[in-house]
Amino acid sequence: MSMIFFASVVRVRDGLPLSASTDFYYAPDFLECRRRLKALAVQLARHPGRGSAESRDFCIHFSSAGNVACMAICSRRCPAAMAFCFLETLWWEFTASFDNTRVGLASRPYAFLEFDSTIQKMKWHFNHGSASQMESSVAKVQEELGFQPPVVLSLEDADAAHSLANGHAPVHTEPAPRFRMEPVTTLGVLSLVLNIMCAALNLIRGVHLAERSLQVAQEEIGNILAFLVPFVACIFQCYLYLFYSPARTAKVLLMLLSICLGNVYLHGLRSLWQILFHVGVAFLSSHQTLTRQLQEKQSDCGV
Structure with missing residues (x-):
């Protein structure tokens, strides 16, 4: 049974959606969760690298680094480690395909539509793949979450912040995750x-x-x-x-x-x-x- 229902790649500084999976869920609770995910995307620059927010039937997880963030709507039964493992893999795939200059110059929503098929394949893999194939990777992410748990957000607060046309929420001062570069030659x-x-x-x-x-x-x-x-x-x-x-x-x-x-x-x-x-x-x-x-x-x- 599917546990990851929807995934999206967004630009951190303004929440512009860059690519997303095609979904066919029309339940009112899911559509409401989609709406709140968009509101939360605009606020990502104010939050640390990993975070989660819960609704009645679904969880929203996000993982951001640099100028790109990946977000997902998952079942409440989906382990957080699995969700963040999925988001980390998605981030690496996207940043390997598109450089920061193209991301920064994107001016319209879903400018990287061609990446949607990659999101769908990866979502299918995590939903239906063998648990043994992902066991070590999920365990590693679980260990990371134990040392640095994701911030827990309120969807209602995200809605309120998004609705303030001229409001300025306090900026979170926690540093973004560092990038590891190739060795110096x-x-x-x-x-x-x-x-x-x-x-x-x-x-x-x-x-x-x-x-x-x-x-x-x-x-x-x-x-x-x-x-x-x-x-x-x-x-x-x-x-x-x-x-x-x-x-x-x-x-x-x-x-x-x-x-x-x-x-x-x-x-x-x-x-x-x-x-x-x-x-x-x-x-x-x-x-x-x-x-x-x-x-x-x-x-x-x-x-």
Whole structure:
């Protein structure tokens, strides 16, 4: 008998539905639960990574990380560990299929309609698959829930918050779950060292020029910024390589563009070889950042 009735992937910052399973349940209690799930989706940014809310016949579970959250309507008989195992698997499948840039740029509901079939297959697997296939994965999630239980929410409170057109509920200050990145490579370490070297050169030249310009002339402010902006961009490139950040691709490209434009502007203060060195390091660092992905999860939750 089915225990997971409906699943949805939403954007955390505004609750925009990105994809959902097709359901054929028209019971009034289920439809009311669907309505409340939509109201709760808008409030996800104010809650920690895992949470649950109960109605008379159903439970709503959600799991969020980064800019994406997965939500499900389950039977009250469905074990919480199984529901969160399903949601975790769904999150990994979605984030492996669509990057943060596409998620962030989505402007219409259900923009990733093609993912619906994946949700249906995964829902069927958890509803009808062999319990032995999922036993170890569910047990692992059960252990995690013992150390960090999901927050329990009231659907009535979510409705009330959603109905306030201009209200501002207090933001939950608990940090979002951290992402585990792939190990740092030798080439990645080299890009970090070269990036720090370029940042230091930019800072030294920028500060030196600023000290001289304050005593000589004000028209060199453009040259000063052309040194200091790439300095900040180099430092931020190191951060983007070491740590996960939403919309990472867009940020990497912005830092790369800042470094390139700054060095082009400095033509005359730097030789061609110096410019090529700084731009080359920026491209190497950008490539290393974009190719360093989230680490594959160790458990496949039975899928």
